[in-house]
Amino acid sequence: MASRRAGGLLRGVTSLLLFSVCVGVEFKGFRRFHEVERRSVLEEQWFIQRLDHFNGADTRVWKQRYFINEAFYKPGGPVFLMIGGEGPANPAWMKAGAWLTYAQKLGALCLMLEHRFYGESHPTADLSTDNLRYLSSRQALADLAHFRSVMAERRGLADRKWVAFGGSYPGSLAAWFRLKYPHLVHASVATSAPVHAAVNFPEYLEVVWRSLASENSNCPVLVKKASVTLAERLKDPETYDNITKDFNLCSKLQIQTEMDAAYFLETLAGNFMDVVQYNEDNRGFEGATGTNITIKVLCGVMADTSLGDPYARYAAVARLMMDTFSIKCLNASYEGYRRDMTDASWSGPAAGGGRQWVYQTCTEFGFYQSTDSPNQPFTGFPLVYHVKQCADLYNVSAEQLAEAVAQTNEFYGGYDIRSTRIVLPNGSIDPWHALGVTWDISPDLPAVFIQGTAHCANMYPARSEDLPQLALARDHIFLLLQRWLKQ
Structure with missing residues (x-):
């Protein structure tokens, strides 16, 4: 599993999704069956x-x-x-x-x-x-x-x-x-x-489109309009104050590189990706929160014309998710993400699994949920964005990543x-x-x-x-x- 958030693991040390036994920091890739650690009468x-x-x-x-x-x-x-x-x-x-x-x-x-x-x-x-x-x-x-x-x-x-x-x-x-x-x-x-x-897994977002459409055929269309609108506004620094307010960012938005824009766009897309992946499941028994937020809820917000245009509804979804998970403000800095992910201490902000899982994706699996397909509801985080993180975080080149993924399939059979x-x-x-x-x-x-x-x-x-x-x-x-x- 995962996007770039915490398995399957929200998307802030960005996201990650998988399950293992199926998995809090936010990492990338799968998602969480072990997401909430609770002490138990069972002795470790x-x-x-x-x-x-x-x-x-x-x-x-x-x-x-x-x-x-x-x-x-x-x-x-x-x-x-x-x-x-x-x-x-x-x-x-x-x-x-x-x-x-x-x-x-x-x-x-x-x-x-x-x-x-x-x-x-x-x-x-x-x-x-x-x-x-x-x-x-x-x-x-x-x-x-x-x-x-x-x-x-x-x-x-x-x-x-x-x-x-x-x-x-x-x-x-x-x-x-x-x-x-x-x-x-x-x-x-x-x-x-x-x-x-x-290495490239655009099919993930293609399934997200179909899963949203299963609730309301217009839902992924509205999401795509919102994502494209936001991507266009990120090109104009005059919009940054409004975007900072609309999405309740922790500090004023700064888009200085393509990685900054891609990170922000992927973070917001993660709201939909996570909900689709865990739609209407029974995670509540293990202490998970947010199980009340379903595809039906998100598509309901996207269809609510009283909130404004699709962009405004997209921002409303982001605020809903932040309220649900008691997040005071959204960190939208790629440099902050890179800093967290390169902290190698066991007490670091990504030590809950983010740093480890992204390393595994860079050295074994890929699984990068890119926007490279036209048949998906987002824009702005292509494969090159994901692959560059392997170099930034672990000094793993695109060639090394491709070879590692090929070896994985050779070893296990795909x-x-x-x-x-x-x-x-x-x-x-x-x-x-x-x-x-x-x-x-x-x-x-x-x-x-x-x-x-x-x-x-x-x-x-x-x-x-x-x-x-x-x-x-x-x-x-x-x-x-x-x-x-x-x-």
Whole structure:
């Protein structure tokens, strides 16, 4: 997952969206299943992990955080492993969620492992670019493999069948864990998993257009008019005082480079991108705020002629989002973003996941949600804007980025997965489904494409207002697990 905000993670250290187990600072890319960290009655535990699994001469170790729920375990039952992602592991997932419903029915032991470099799992003294070379999906998978092997031996679970769960980026990890370590994991539920890496990902915003249009066909048209109007006004310094007031900026708008304009335009587009990605989901159970803001609400504001022209309605959406998330003013400075993102301390403003996740996009995945397609509702943040950030923040060139993304697809197979016992659920509203698998690859690699649902919807606890097709998808996944555990 993510745009440039906080997974999937609002868009201020700008945005980011993914889920891992699906993920507060604002980073770029996926979005948040671990977004709200809340202390739990569940005791956090620690596992000794190697820093570099691929260098036998490097004996350095660190402590990785994990959680365990034994409430449903029956002797001889399976082991469920929830994979952490680009944010803190939220213990709320050890108390609720579809996977726990499955665990209760199947007598499973449940574990959740936090991803290296996120949350409290700090492998290195800081987040310097030199240290971040130990942050990768391959190292994370090796963490999972070692954790699984040691825990199985420690707790007498070597002959138990292990099932991996994850959503968004961790959904990809769940699929790849089964792909790369088939002797260790028996099956995987890889929800909203972008398994294909791509430097340029304009399809994300194309899905945003279609998702907005599903509520009101004129909604994305109005959004595009507003975005284009704002982009034109950014070319005239005489408009900056009014724009500063209209969008309640923390300081007077200064557009000195194309990066400044692109950053501001992407920040405002993020209001719509985030809402679409998480539309009408059940994040409230984990302490998330803003779940009342839906596509219907935003399109209602954009259709309200009493607010003025589309530009004025666009500003009203921005103020609504700021009020909802108790943001006093909007930071619109690319230089401020760059400064925050290059702070390598664990106490830095982007250490909650932003600096780490954007590094992963620059060195493995891309996933840049650009405005390069004409069939999307925004303007002004093309691919070159995203790619330049890799150079500004980590000294990664465009050529290095392209090569890294190609290597990722070569290593994992992209869409062309060849494995067994992996189910790949996706929602039609979720823009990330464009990089996922939405068709059955084989009987043992089934897709579950859920019409009308957003990012990781099938992972959340069930509720009465769930769409019938969402309830059926959860049931279908359970039946698959039940069958696979007998194999």
